[in-house]
């Protein structure tokens with residue numbers, strides 16, 4: 352109790368201090384500046400401007416019309432000099448070398464607890480789960496993932512007879528609710544598969560690849576040094592850590608549209624080159640193995656459902672599908688305040704331009720139906736919000752899994768002898784690729800899985816001699832299988 356009182360009184364003291372003071376005795380503190388915007392378009396303009404000025408835009412509250420900026424005294428003064436108004440909250444930086452933070456609820460996850468949850472889950476369901484190490488962080492910590500499926504070997508063509516959904520959490524270290532959601536997807540699917548037919552069909556009908564905590568180094572910093580750390584632990588080799596924003600480091604439109612920063616100190620620093628960071632490489636590596644037909648990425652905060660692309664004005668050639676499912680999922684996700692529902696859109700429509708992000712990469716490289724969820728209205732909300740957050744997201748992802756399996760086209764490419772052809776390049780004539788996307792490719796079992804709205808389609812496979820073989824098909828409201836028999840391919844031995 353005494354501790355709490357002390358902490359409270361120091362908070363009050365800090366808040367009462369004049370901002371421009373030079374009181375060196377005060378421990379380093381941050382300001383949460385909730386800037387007010389007059390309208391949705393003002394908010395969009397302001398967040399874009401703040402981002403370009405390299406402010407740390409923590410999140411937005413579209414209901415209230417506010418943007419939270421995390422900044423220091425100089426930043427507050429600068430924003431005020433530009434005439435900006437809003438609520439200012441002072442927060443001491445919690446953390447310090449070798450002391451476990453007291454400011455974070457200790458029940459939230461760290462890398463060791465993620466490992467434990469995966470181990471426990473595997474122990475309960477050994478036949479339909481497999482723990483995989485997808486890579487190592489800069490500090491050589493293992494980054495774990497889990498395959499949840501009746502087929503567990505990614506080198507076995509059987510795995511590739513089913514579509515794969517890739518789900519990740521915690522690109523950004525301070526977004527502490529996100530690994531909880533990714534783990535909950537596995538736990539919920541597995542626990543209900545035993546008794547609910549629909550859940551069992553998820554397990555039998557597709558592969559789930561879960562990566563709960565991608566940024567294990569950053570999370571270690573969050574627990575031990577700075578609870579508002581966002582990036583990875585990239586340093587200059589001499590003890591100074593600046594960090595790279597691993598969600599601006601992907602090899603699609605890296606540094607492509609002023610959607611990230613060249614400056615090491617910026618919260619959205621994109622790194623020295625595309626995929627320069629081991630964490631980014633780890634997710635790209637597992638994606639190349641499993642060829643996701645859908646990808647869900649959990650972030651916080653702002654209560655949004657985002658779909659590609661991130662660059663100003665860019666939408667994908669599949670916007671009708673992405674927008675439809677995005678809107679439907681947003682409508683299933685009530686805000687924590689109870690005031691309304693999540694807001695769907697592309698990053699540039701709602702917030703600001705983004706480049707080198709995982710969502711754009713997964714779409715442009717695999718044609719995966721890709722979404723980013725910005726959950727809650729705080730990076731580190733009360734632990735009491737965990738259960739309601741998991742519960743509401745169960746509704747959205749379960750709906751998504753249903754939809755993508757219902758709207759699934761399985762395109763199977765065979766050689767002249769009827770054997771499957773891996774890595775055949777194909778396109779679907781009705782889907783426009785105008786933003787440098789890769790051609791669709793078949794997987795190890797000769798399949799390409801695609802989520803499609805109802806309609807008439809033509810799939811075209813590029814033959815070895817430069818000609819192409821095309822097959823027409825119609826999508827209704829149920830899955831379709833399409834076989835393309837090529838003439839010039841011969842199965843590799």
Ligand SMILES: [Zn+2]
Pocket residue numbers: 522523526650651
């Ligand atoms: Zn994030």
